[in-house]
Amino acid sequence: MNSSTVLIVLEDIIANVLKNFVEASGKDCTIATTFDEVEQLIAANNYQLVVTELSVDGIFTNEYIDFLHQKLPEAKLIVVTQMEHQNVKDDIEQLGIEEYITLPVDIRTLKDKIFKYV
């Protein structure tokens, strides 16, 4: 299994912009846009950090977070979402994630959070 640094699971334009920012700091970064792609990448690579949208095509949110925990037990999780509701935030934080970020986000804040874990 290869060892990579950051896996970004976001809409492709945003994921690519973020990938360029992360790679500019010398960190290794891979992107995925669907759950199928995430499954394939995780089967072949190990990641230190996953930056992901809360809802990913192809799986329910709770199952998805559980899946990431099972397959990448050491990885830190940063979840980004449009959902601001406190009860959603509480529910997701209980699943064991490092950061819950509501959009829109200041890119400096997001970069700081990413580089806190890698």
Added chain:
Amino acid sequence: MLEQQLIQLIFLLLLILGGLWLSIGYSLLRRRYRVKRKKQLKEQVIQYVSINYTKSLPISKFVVPHWLQGYIKKSRDLRDVANIIINIKDFFITDRDTWSFLFATDVTVAKELKADIKSNNWYKKSRAIWISYELDIDQNLDLIAKLNSHKHILVRREAQIALVRFLGWKSLRILPYVKFPISLWQQIRIVEKLHQYYPKFDDTFFKKAIQAESPSSRELCLRIIRRFHVQNYNWYAIQELFSEHKYVANMALELLDELSFDEDDLKLLGQHYQAYKLRANNVVLDQKLTPLLQANN
């Protein structure tokens, strides 16, 4: 004779079939070209954002690159450029200092949008208004403001949302003059846009909005009271509870549970209720109001 006619028919059918194949082939090629062009655009915009972010140049000094100007000038490509920028702005907080290159793009886009807003085609008009408020391009606001009662529903809907986005509470001044009913979906969009960009309730303009007489505008005012938890308009909710328009009365009834009434409010509610009972009978209203009024007697 029959043989000749059959041959002619077969020839005609072959001709139609050939025409169909040609048009399918053309549309496939065109589609392939569009997909390729869109992919190139995405890649170029991603590079553009990654390279220019944090350059912190003033907008006036930022020159929109030649390749991007090429895209912006074509109406179909402009929609793709706008979609990409909207995606970026939905995700990142794009202040004018560090993201000036995006706003510089908007200046160029504004000129192109003006032509579409003036167009006679309702689709072009509404799309240009949509792009304007999603990208915060307010240069054409005067033109957009005139379209808030346009005869085409999609044009006036987008114009109303644009006014809310750019003017906030001030845009509610138009409510008494709106000529067409505001649909439920549109009311929800207005309330949510207002809450997203102008979360602080502004009494000055709301006072003008409640002077509206059309039922859908009054329903919208009740939705605003509920969304912003407005406390000093209980009298308005009480008055609309007995409206002859079913949707307005139902909205006021929904709102009832979320309001806290003082003595004066209850007195007013009792008076309206007594007057109402003389002219109509409403079981749901009775079930709701009787215990409320009795508990406070």
